[in-house]
Amino acid sequence: MLSKLPTNVRQYLIITGNYWSFTLTDGALRMLVVLYFYQLGYGALDIALLFLFYEFFGVITNLFGGWLGAKWGLNRTMNIGLALQIIALSMLLLPNQYLTVPWVMAAQALSGIAKDLNKMSAKSAIKTLVPKNASGTLYKWVALLTGSKNALKGVGFFLGGLLLSTIGFHHGILVMALTLTLVWLSSLYLLQGDLGKSKNKAKFSEILSKSREINLLSAARLFLFGARDVWFVIAVPVYLSSQFGWDHWRVGSFLALWVIGYGLVQSLAPHVTGKAKQQNPTGAQAKFWAILLTAIPASIAIGLQSVDDTLAVLLIGLILFGVVFAVNSSLHSYLIVHYASEDGVSLDVGFYYMANAMGRLIGTILSGWIYQDFGLIACLWVSCGFLFLTSVISFWLPQKACHKSSP
Template sequence: MSQATAAVRQYLLITGNYWAFTLTDGALRMLVVLYFNALGYGPLAIAMLFLFYEFFGVVTNLVGGWLGARIGLNRTMNIGLGLQVVALLMLLVPSAWLSVAWVMAAQALSGIAKDLNKMSAKSAVKTLLPQAQQGQSQDSVLFRYIALLTGSKNALKGIGFFVGGALLTLIGFQGAVLALAAMLLLVWLGSLWLLTSELGKAKHKPKFRDIFSKSRAVNILSAARLCLFAARDVWFVVALPVYLADQFGWDHWAVGGFLASWIIAYGIVQTVAPNITGARGSKTSVPGRGAAIFWVMLLMLVPAVMALGLAAGWSSQWTVIGGLLLFGVVFAVNSSLHSFLIVHYASDDGVSLDVGFYYMANAAGRLLGTVFSGWLFQQAGLTACLWASSLLLLFTWLISFALPANNAATHRTGC
């Protein structure tokens, strides 16, 4: 009982760290977007400020998983918190120094921090998972813990958008950044003191070449994840906000508030995804390949129907807003399901290696989606972005057929 209680305390501490980081990350993104919009930057130029944020996420996840297995997840999580504090402090320079290059550098550091923190939190859940309750499988408990962590993170990121806008209005850009840095500094100091020192450390020191997963299941799921998140961001990151502003005449507050609300709702759906998929505790209801195939097939239809509707002259407001809400619900289930499967497939020893490799693919998908969202929208409009999303989801669906049919026999052996 004392060991279980200690594990729960560590889980709560990690979750609290993840929540605090996510809140500052969402607030910082909104601060940068609104501040540079006020300086006259266009939507595509603002999106490019986050290019290094996404790019370094790819590198960080690949190397961070190996680092976590060697030095422990507590240290990688604390490094992430510390780097985010530094990234925030970089933006406290005089306004004249806030060049595009300087902000991109700060965002690059923030991207490294974000993915170190996320990889550490997701990996740590498996090492801290309490014993399954009576009548429940270990996997169903794992799914619920992962869904809670993932869903709450996205809900808090949406709340962070509101916090960033409110702070910018009340105390200005530098005051807002200072407040966020001070809050996260306190969280970081508490984490340095309280987080277990050997959390997630592999028994056998992995070599650097082990950053590439040797598990077929992990490699397949990673490829599916890359296409899944590229499919979301190819129309969500740049094309959608610009479309809402240009076609519907929404101001920046309306666009930011609507997207923040969407992300909060998206996070709530992720939290309850185990109930939606039917994974309520029995061993037979734990989702696997069949669920992954079914849910991505449903998701694939949403952008395709939206594109057909816009081409057929349906009301653009009803089509885009209604389609976005439906897309958010189905995408949230897909994302939560994938997040469970990667932790389930990952090796018990050095879990961060597999999780880091997987989230490297996630970051690569986001990077590709971000770049093509701006380019494709400028060339051919929102309808083309929606067709590209549906095509990428078709790739995800086809890849998912190669996932293991039997969830119980997927772990790789050793590092």
């Protein structure tokens, strides 16, 4: 059946399968580490520090990974990402006495490199597989890949908890490492050679984008993801636990469901933003949805100060934020692939996701510091400020309507 499909569709399915498999292990690994080290007596902020290198090396990887993708081909960078994740998982198979903080941080650093190599490769590869005149198809494929990835990351949270409770930390890690090894071997055989490789020799000096549109979109992306993580990564789970007495499993389950819902909305974003009318996203739409999102953390902060039922305010606010944030993220994911040059697409996509990773890193650090010293409401106002900057930057994105998509 697969052999009868067009080559570009087969390659898209292989790339998506790789990305899905990686994402499941990425989400499960995060939950395994969080829950297991929580059981060992680590505090919430201590656990967050275990992921500091994960985010930091994501910045470095996206900056240089795009150049490597253009130089070597996206099939190679994707397969390298899968291999590094297998090594990262294997590092955690040591007995407990050897799982020191530096060792776990090193494993998370490798996992962060692997994740962003895999993501950059998958997003860039779609640009090479979709015909130039099929913008509607490009948006649909990008939204499906991005949304399904985030939904599966939420499923990975559940998977991590299930593995920990049924077969334990080390056996759970072993199962994931062996499964991903099979995926990696299949990818080495099936994924098309030289996918996305630049026809011209990729220069190292080109890792920084020279495109005005991509620079603007990257800046908007940095503040967009900083605005999410400044209150969602540490402040929200700690607040739910300390203020409402939620146990660790309840907090983890809620966050997993939130991520799954967020991914599903991302997949449906083309229908929300005009796909039914055969209209593709523009900078004007990115601006509108960023302004709409800015109002939500401000409303939550005001509600927490003025409404007695603070749990309802927070949960409803989180759901609304997740829906609107998902549309914003999906719009950006389409626009970067749309703006990226045909030759050496990974250079532009890698630079953009470097800004994305930088936003996550800044948000993660600020989330711990601001919540610890000033509380959740302060985190929400910082989020609002970041989203205001995203909205302002979006005014400079190309506002002109795109051509209607091809059938």
